[in-house]
Amino acid sequence: MPFPQRLVEGYQSFLDGRLRHEQDRYRELAEAGQSPEVMVIGCCDSRVSPEVIFDARPGELFVVRNVANIVPPYAPDGHAHGVSAALEFGVAALKVKHIVVLGHAHCGGVKAFAEKPAPLSPGDFIGNWMRLMAPAAAKAGPQAELPWADYLARLEQANVANSLDNLKTFPRLREQIERGEVAVHGAYFGVATGELSVRDEETGAFRPVATGRAFA
């Protein structure tokens, strides 16, 4: 199969539009290197692209994405850990000032976990990965009295909170957070509405970050 035509067309549009406007910035970033202040840990979901949601320019966001925006707990066990490696690079080498865990509505990973035992796929990896969400399910509490959609939203938001907790299991990062050198934030994107909510660290509630327009 050939390289997807949609990507060729998209790239042509990038060449004719955005690259023309941002060529100098790309050159500067190539010479000076990247120094993004914000790291985003998001979901692989094709509808939840951090660069699009935050209208980011090249060099502004250091992004790692995985199924259900999970930060696994610190585990220096000699195995390969993709998220932990990205965290280490973002914090130690790039010295990002903010880490944003970006959850979202209608998350297939969260839904798969909630609907257990039906897995997202019958492969070797999803099950183990989604098990990392168990503490989030404990935080979300029982589903019993909630409509299913509301429960999923609660679990999606608890999953963000759980990833924030896991960030603090990384000893060096925890120290930097305590010293105020790095701030961690939870955010939640409503896919249907486009509404972005940010987690209040005190109360744990997610509140819309921008006002002035109605989200339909």
Ligand SMILES: [Zn+2]
């Ligand atoms: Zn997702």
